[in-house]
Amino acid sequence: MRQARPYSGMFCGGVSARTGPHALPLARIKKIMKRSAGEAAAGDGGARMISGEAPVVFSKACELFIAELTRRAWAATLEGKRRTVHREDVADAVRNTDLFDFLVDVVTNDND
Amino acid sequence: MGSPQHVSHVRASSSASTDVDGGGLNGNQDNLLPIANVGRIMKDVLPPQAKISKHAKEIIQECATEFVGFVTGEASERCHQERRKTINGDDICHAMRSLGLDHYADAMRGYLRRYRESEEVAAALNNNNGREIQIDVRDELSIFRSNEQRQGRN
Numbered sequence: 018m019r020q021a022r023p024y025s026g027m028f029c030g031g032v033s034a035r036t037g038p039h040a041l042p043l044a045r046i047k048k049i050m051k052r053s054a055g056e057a058a059a060g061d062g063g064a065r066m067i068s069g070e071a072p073v074v075f076s077k078a079c080e081l082f083i084a085e086l087t088r089r090a091w092a093a094t095l096e097g098k099r100r101t102v103h104r105e106d107v108a109d110a111v112r113n114t115d116l117f118d119f120l121v122d123v124v125t126n127d128n129d
Numbered sequence: 130m131g132s133p134q135h136v137s138h139v140r141a142s143s144s145a146s147t148d149v150d151g152g153g154l155n156g157n158q159d160n161l162l163p164i165a166n167v168g169r170i171m172k173d174v175l176p177p178q179a180k181i182s183k184h185a186k187e188i189i190q191e192c193a194t195e196f197v198g199f200v201t202g203e204a205s206e207r208c209h210q211e212r213r214k215t216i217n218g219d220d221i222c223h224a225m226r227s228l229g230l231d232h233y234a235d236a237m238r239g240y241l242r243r244y245r246e247s248e249e250v251a252a253a254l255n256n257n258n259g260r261e262i263q264i265d266v267r268d269e270l271s272i273f274r275s276n277e278q279r280q281g282r283n
Contacts, residue, residue, distance in 0.1 A: 053198035
């Protein structure tokens with residue numbers, strides 16, 4: 018059990034919370050961030066630098082986000098008396114949640 | 130929500146195409162969060178009898194990617210206005226709050242604080258590499274912990 022050795026498994030390369038197992042890969046998150054940061058900063062021609070902690074925050078935040086969106090989609094699935102979550106259930110969840118307005122294009126328009 | 134960056138905002142997940150590499154709609158997966166991880170998280174929050182269609186996984190993969198891009202764009206804008214070059218964890222939390230994602234902002238503030246504390250401990254350990262360190266682990270031992278604290282610390 019972990020209690021006896023609180024930092025077990027993290028000795029190689031030094032101890033850090035950054036290297037711990039995350040639900041989503043930090044490198045990929047950073048890549049996605051750089052693309053968006055670059056676009057938003059197009060005015061001053063600069064890509065933003067991204068601190069090491071930012072992808073760590075997103076790894077957890079995305080986990081919560083996926084969990085929330087999935088649960089809401091599942092509510093739509095249940096309403097349709099089904100047990101398989103379909104794309105339309107996700108679309109319903111997005112449309113029914115004000116907070117997810119920014120996703121409306123993602124769920125309705127997949128032709129680029 | 131009429132912030133200028135929204136107009137020029139390019140969808141972070143705009144790789145969704147019908148190319149057949151790798152199968153499914155999201156053939157080129159490089160600029161999306163990995164679908165395996167996304168699927169695993171989804172599975173964990175659903176009851177055991179639930180099934181998830183591949184398209185549902187893909188659309189949530191895109192939504193989560195868009196979430197990152199959307200919040201990052203806002204955080205980047207804030208950094209630009211404050212003449213800072215580096216986006217840090219606080220900027221992410223502030224961006225979430227600006228975008229109406231208050232419960233995410235609150236949850237992440239606490240997470241970020243704990244993360245920074247653990248990084249400080251890690252730095253101290255690394256600096257002392259090879260030398261004896263005194264760590265008070267009484268807190269870590271279950272015998273000193275209440276039941277609540279013992280559950281699900283991740």
